[in-house]
Amino acid sequence: MKRASPFPDVDPAGVPLLEVEGLSTRFRVPGGVVRAVEDVSFTLHAGRTLGIVGESGSGKTVLARSVMGLLPHNADRPGTIRYRGVDITGWSTRQLVGVRGPEMAMVFQDPMTSLNPYMRIGRQITESLRWHMGLTKAAAASRAVALLDEVGIPSARLRADSYPHQLSGGMRQRATIAIALACSPRLLFADEPTTALDVTVQAQILDLLAAEQREREMGMVLVSHDLGVVAGRSDDIVVMYAGRVVEHAPTRTLFAGLRMPYTQALLAAVPRLDRPSHSRAAVIPGRPPDPTAIDPACRFAPRCPYVQARCQAEEPPLVEAEPGHRYRCWYPVAGPLPRSAPAVSPARRG
Amino acid sequence: MRFVRRQLLHLVPVLFVVTFLSFLLINLLPGDPVITILGPGATQEHVTALRKELALDEPIPVRYVHWLKRIATGHLGQSYVNRQPVLEAIRQRLPTTLELMILAEAFALALAIPMGILAARRPNGIFDRVTTTTAFGLLAVPNFMLAVVLVYVFALHWHLLPAEGYTALTQNPFENLRHLVLPAVTLAAADVAVYVRLLRSEMVTTLQQDFITLARAKGLPDRRILLRHAFRPSTFSLVTVIGLNLGRLIGGAFIVEYIFALPGIGTLTVSSIFNRDYLVVQGTVVLIAVGYVLANFLVDVSYSFLDPRIKDVRALT
Amino acid sequence: MAGIGTAHLRAPEDALLRVEHLVVDFPVGRTGLSVQAVADVSFDVLAGETLGLVGESGCGKSTTGRAVVQSPPPTSGRVLLDGVDLCELRGEELRARRPDLQLILQDPISSLNPRRRVREIVAQPLRTWHRGDARGRAATVRSLLEAVGLDPGTTIDRRPHELSGGQCQRVGIARALALEPRMLICDEPVSALDVSVQGQVLNLLEDLKARYGLTIVFIAHDLAVVKSISDRVAVMYLGKLCEVGPVDTVYASPAHPYTDALLQSVPVPDPTVPPRPAPLAGELPSPLAPPSGCRFRTRCPRAQARCESEEPVMRAMGDGHFAACHFPLVVLPPVAGL
């Protein structure tokens, strides 16, 4: 017997899958308060993908975990989270147990540490099937094998009996995807699902996620530090810097008409195959600010090439200057930097 | 299999060292079994004759070699005092001691495991702080004192349990248990404290692992995460310490048996030492050494069951 | 990759570093088995050239780099620095050669001693080699720090954990430069850094190369990073070399199917370029049991029966461009390999 769901069977038309409003996440640590996520808002509809990009430490993982309520005890999380129209912000762990799994699931950053090394792969899948869907042991086992097969693990029946250390990195990541998909979630957080993997395997895993999403009409939050990974695979992009959203726009708009100097610098810094060798890399001088500091200034000001007095005195608000395109800057730019050198055609594409 | 053989081979040098040392120590103690047997008024001829008969006139190393030879043919010899074969004496007393130790460890684990898990659930929470304090309190109380208090409260004051003595398990299981409760609790107290602390700190570390967050992301309830995901990976130091702890447990059992007048290996060893009954003492020493090595062998084997990665490594070697 | 052979090597007297038939075996546990992490790899680097070495995790890039600096020395093969085979040298003779050849490691923070200050870290090779007196060494340290773009005033008394990843990598580079090496082997020097900082270190290496006339072997798994800094590129797969050539040629028209797949797998930060389906299925086979013939054949879209039975050998694919493949992606010039 399937557990009773706290959500309506059919969502009223137009209600977004996920609405996050003014979400902040702070950790109380001995030296003060780490403001890992500050005042983040976004909306995600079923079947769509939201890309979240930012450098290491910008708060991407904390944001995803905050929505799922997976924070340690030293965290505070003001803000509102509405899932399928229901406000789940204040829900207790006990209530969230029904949400995680069949409603929201997550693929973790590092496939080497996110599987339980003491449990067979099959068990790690059947466990949630039996708990959430009330399947019998046999039914859960055959469903688990089907899932492993679906995510492209060869001889899935055999592999279900393997322990994680007996699989390669790519296979482990496939297994964690199978675990996440087990209860057919409506919303999937993919937290840098390919960062620990090689490029050839990365392409396979991203294809797999895209195919599963299409098939299930699943909403997806795709987290990455690599603009290349999210560019071709998300409908909207949120750029994070030091815990804040600094730019938020539909993907094409963002790449064609970005406004935030940070996004511009980040895009220019990505090493690209279509630049000739020995072309000078664009750099962002300095490094991100200390997450415990609070000062009334643009967080990017110390590194921004366009900085002016106002940037250091007042933090710019996130404004929606064009419909659907938000950014946080007093002196927005007009788009990406022109390529420093004429584009050489990339490697011959078969 | 290779692994098992290696472990058993390990036993041989341990036995040599341990038995030789104990042989040396007990023979260096002042006193003489012949006097004990014959009484203080015995004539010199009697003493010399008995000495010769028991082969006590030879130097210590020679006697040790004699003893080794005999043991190699499976004979542990017999008591000088009452001529009871050593093996027989051990067979009579072993069940009591084993029962006492197993019961004590069972009590200790039955209490420590749930307490450790609950304390780790919220580190520095109220429950955690209370168990920490209690654990240190228990560690600070010596077990003979605890025994006195327990006997006073449960036996003398409330008359719930007998203060001393023993009934065999085969005779009357219920009475047997009643007699063993207080000794076992006395013996368990310090272990509970150690085990709770160990399990708690390993659980806290395990609970910060990514795979626990993944289990939470799967929507499993807390109880299941603690028991199914976090417990097993957190038992390594616990299992190791249980094995190493056996020595302390045996020492503790000797004292506790003595206090509660239980007819176990402990009382046997203690009285044999007083009587300079060398062969009985040697017999119990062999028993303890074998028991110790076997227990730690079991601990080593259990690692493979606890962690599948170890099993794979062992299969390779 | 597949291949063996030395057709791609240039005249020995031109090369600063020439590696021939390099083999590195590692024992596996106590099983008596061994992994051939590097299996007959040859390459050369001319003075002033930068060679990029790319390939997937576990293909033997780091092992190759370490074998070149003889720590540990290779199982077999020759490593000629300026015509002298380092593998033949022993003890003091080898030690005397070490300053010429410096290795920079991937993890910027853990490759520095956490208890030492920056000044001690950078001065350490100078002390070990008795270069200059205390005053002279202090001056050298300052100028090295300036050369790698660190402000000596603020950084010289810090310890590694008080620096960012990019700054630590700069300290590591300053230390490697202290003995004025002729050649740097950089093992994934920017892989642990964010893109924003990556560029700083890459530009620094380019500047230093120009300033000190360095020769660099640059190991990385990121193809775009390798392209940005290299003159020539060598692609490795499962302990073997697949393809070598001028970087622009190889990237524009890869001859080996593996190089092609690698290039196609790199996502492009441009939403108007739709992502292509993954070009390769499966993952790197275990180096314990490498496939027969061409090691890439189990994943290769062009593999045929011959690839299973016969190991391909390096052949010329164009000007200075070589690949070890029976069925390469380029149309071979009529007089191949001559």
Ligand SMILES: Nc1ncnc2c1ncn2[C@@H]1O[C@H](COP(=O)(O)OP(=O)(O)OP(=O)(O)O)[C@@H](O)[C@H]1O
């Ligand atoms: N439990 C915690 N206690 C205190 N600070 C934390 C905790 N978890 C994360 N942080 C801090 O929050 C900030 C954001 O971290 P987060 O892991 O979200 O970064 P990220 O964008 O996912 O980076 P990466 O690309 O490296 O994964 C960092 O400064 C981090 O140190």
Ligand SMILES: Nc1ncnc2c1ncn2[C@@H]1O[C@H](COP(=O)(O)OP(=O)(O)OP(=O)(O)O)[C@@H](O)[C@H]1O
């Ligand atoms: N000390 C060692 N003992 C045994 N095997 C080793 C040892 N060092 C490396 N190997 C093996 O040799 C192979 C090549 O390893 P190497 O570190 O050179 O790869 P790599 O290309 O540098 O990979 P990465 O990108 O992950 O750094 C791997 O299969 C590895 O497991």
Ligand code: SF4
């Ligand atoms: S075509 Fe053959 S030789 Fe060439 S890469 Fe593929 S398998 Fe190797």
Ligand SMILES: [Mg+2]
């Ligand atoms: Mg993260």
Ligand SMILES: [Mg+2]
């Ligand atoms: Mg490496």
